[in-house]
Amino acid sequence: MPGTAAYQTVVHLADGRELIYFDAEAGAGQDRAAYPDTRPLDPRPGAGESRFDPLLGEWVAVAAGRQVRPYHPGPDVCPLCPSTATRHTEIPAPDYEVAVFENRFPSLSGPPEPPDELIGPLPHRLRRGGGRCEVVAFTSDHDATFASLGEARVQLILAAWTDRTANLFTLPGIQQVYVFENAGAEIGVTINHPHGQIYAFPYLTPKMSKVAQRGQAHAARSGGNLHDDVLAAELAGGRVVLQNAEWVAFVPFAARWPYEAHLYPRRRVPDFTALDDAQRAAFPAAYLDLLRRFQRLFGDDAPPVPYIAAWYQAPAAEPRAVALHVEVFTIRRAPGKLKYLAGTESGMGAFMQDIAPERAAERLRALAP
């Protein structure tokens, strides 16, 4: 695939999980691979299970083994820092650029088994296995943030996202590959080291399912692509925050979060693997600019802004009309004030927005570097 100029080196951790070093230079990975994982690890948990909620028609992943996962470990026990002679982490090498590995406490794991129907007055549906959860360590520097990285590193991360997307879509039964980053303790991040995650789902997530359905209904009604039409509407006089030759970020018309922006490539592609060289080259500047504006929303001296970056990629199944884009949003609504998901949001899925989307776009526009 074009533009994925990264060198990969695959090793295995002590419990058999894969770890992949992504490097910009040839040879670096081989050096890292010389360091084995010598930890005495427990065997990996069995296949996860997902259950179908008959009222809402959504799958819920149940992974009871995850309760023991790390919860705010101190920096001296960070599992994403490189290993040293005396401290063995998830990453055996003494340094790395970008490292991807299978999550030790996955919500989705194991080979897919045929779904069960649990018979009763109402058949409950359950599926075991299918899916994979990966961690993407963005840098060996524990104290960095994504926004503090350089463009070359973001290019390497994009190459890793691209390669993993291609790879995960080849696993049996995978319907959606979801790349995301949780940042900040207020989001529930339990490990501060800069990292993201990739979940390969054996079913469509609820939001993806809705977006795909609505896109098909829109195409049937208008002949157009829903994402193209949304982007055109924003460019024609909407809430654009920033743009370069290949990418456009805007606050959506019906934003749910205090500050929320969606970043699209101008030319629609279904997933990372379909980005061309020009789109890849222009991505780091646009994305870093966007994240840095989010950080400046509450002042340069504010604690790191909590945010979620959620990548939509088209599902595996045709027509694959969902457009690759990332939705970035923060739950901070003012310095020291958070947007909580309470009774309306968590109970009924109904969002209450306190900040006019046009005002949010104005503020983000004004925060140019």
Next chain:
Amino acid sequence: MPGTAAYQTVVHLADGRELIYFDAEAGAGQDRAAYPDTRPLDPRPGAGESRFDPLLGEWVAVAAGRQVRPYHPGPDVCPLCPSTATRHTEIPAPDYEVAVFENRFPSLSGPPEPPDELIGPLPHRLRRGGGRCEVVAFTSDHDATFASLGEARVQLILAAWTDRTANLFTLPGIQQVYVFENAGAEIGVTINHPHGQIYAFPYLTPKMSKVAQRGQAHAARSGGNLHDDVLAAELAGGRVVLQNAEWVAFVPFAARWPYEAHLYPRRRVPDFTALDDAQRAAFPAAYLDLLRRFQRLFGDDAPPVPYIAAWYQAPAAEPRAVALHVEVFTIRRAPGKLKYLAGTESGMGAFMQDIAPERAAERLRALAP
């Protein structure tokens, strides 16, 4: 309607909002009504607006005036405590049992106007007005919790929910009446005084919309009612936590939250107004038992358990096949540990459950008084 043995007294606050005292005894309300609201209040904000998200097909309420609402006021400025000679709150009387009033910072408000189509390459849809947000103060005791109330008070609260439901469904364009309680700072509650809320929506919330659709599909396929069949499955060998002659609480098969229980009347009704006397009489014991088990989950000395109680009532439109029930859930997954809605949940609507629902039901069952 049966069983709503409560006396109501309606007064108006200084800015014109309605306040209704609900009392178990005749005459008490008239005494309370003798106290006028003498505060110099700003005029009420204009009609709220809701915007349609074209990607997800959901309405989002936008109420930019709410950013100034109270955020964790100290007990000396609690707006839900009764007024005194020197401190004027939202409730002018020097004492009350249950008080319901229009929210000063509503997300939904004003008379409904016809929806606009904002023309562009993609027409954006916006609606102004429609809906109403109410606060339900459960007691004048600032330091109480719902679980600490007596059965008679819960009966009065049920009467208030019933009356408000009947009343709000008569407002123009109301499609859903949503009764809920947010409890605990971790849920984002900014006022500790025990209270709940009622939102009257001029559209169906996303979850209600899905549940109603799935219920209709289930009826078309099987001839049965989805809620009846779920309840029957739980009673036949599921995750029942507690039951009495009229009510049954269970952990759902595909629970999303660390501890979650749904409380249904055995005989299905569409909303509060259709409960009969026996169902009303049996409700307080069942609901209090459930809430108290939630409180005991983390030890008697644990800080008050954060929870959301979300009432489903059938939408206004036929077939009204959605069953009245309350879903109670906590975001606390272990002492000192919270379940956050991060990238999978907030980004894609995909829930990751750490605790097997059968294990959660066992624990809740074991916590009988």
